[in-house]
Amino acid sequence: MKRTLIVANWKMHLNTHEASLLVKRLNDRIPAHRTIEVVLAPSLLVLQPLSLEIDRRKFRLAAQNAYTKDAGAFTGEVSFTMLRDLVHYSIIGHSERRIYFKESLEDVRDKVQAAVRNGIAPILCVGETKQERAAGETSRLIHDQVTTALSNLTPEEVENVVIAYEPVWAISTFGGEIAKPTDIKRVLDLIRHNVTELYGASTAEQMRLLYGGSVTADTAPGYLEIEGCDGALVGSASLNYQQFADIVEGAYRVNHRQEA
Ligand code: PEP
Numbered sequence: 130m131k132r133t134l135i136v137a138n139w140k141m142h143l144n145t146h147e148a149s150l151l152v153k154r155l156n157d158r159i160p161a162h163r164t165i166e167v168v169l170a171p172s173l174l175v176l177q178p179l180s181l182e183i184d185r186r187k188f189r190l191a192a193q194n195a196y197t198k199d200a201g202a203f204t205g206e207v208s209f210t211m212l213r214d215l216v217h218y219s220i221i222g223h224s225e226r227r228i229y230f231k232e233s234l235e236d237v238r239d240k241v242q243a244a245v246r247n248g249i250a251p252i253l254c255v256g257e258t259k260q261e262r263a264a265g266e267t268s269r270l271i272h273d274q275v276t277t278a279l280s281n282l283t284p285e286e287v288e289n290v291v292i293a294y295e296p297v298w299a300i301s302t303f304g305g306e307i308a309k310p311t312d313i314k315r316v317l318d319l320i321r322h323n324v325t326e327l328y329g330a331s332t333a334e335q336m337r338l339l340y341g342g343s344v345t346a347d348t349a350p351g352y353l354e355i356e357g358c359d360g361a362l363v364g365s366a367s368l369n370y371q372q373f374a375d376i377v378e379g380a381y382r383v384n385h386r387q388e389a
Contacts, residue, residue, distance in 0.1 A: 299342025
């Protein structure tokens, strides 16, 4: 059984005290669900204290980024090796990193490989900008982002990679247009098709694909009902405990309906 993955990307928000407060509030509102995995991605600084506070039956941790090398003279960087005992996952290739920090397809590929080498499951973000969409480049762009990022992995390693389709135009801080379920399904199908061609149908079937882009408690159930959508990556709404707890609750209700 694939557990639905709900990921909170807190970005560069919340210091240690604020993060701890948010976790307490989430802990009060979110029960442990057999069919749902809830992952929190705080800032690097907060990972260590939070790892001691979270109820591990309810929450797992993710990094938002790390460096491609395991150790060395790379001032200011943190490696996946340093994170391996702290996190299960790492977000990699988020559009903010690709756009603001100029991460190339190859940088993302090397980070995916470094995470896997250190036993951390990548949550690989892919997605096109508004201009690329208007120019009809979505399929080619998604293909290039997916195939380059996975190119140094074996099929067994690819199975554990999570891919989040996050159209840049739908992310709240880049415009926040509401994506249609049909648009999302088309790209999720495309991603599974790309993975099938490279690594086989069973690998593609095992992988979890998420949707991210202005997901709220109101919109989450509609996205989670899309066939082939295995979860959500949540930005802004994850900073609001009521919204985020309601998103998890919505995921539970969708799973329950699908099981019934
Ligand atoms: C994100 O940045 O990963 C994201 C999905 O943000 P938001 O939910 O705020 O659009």
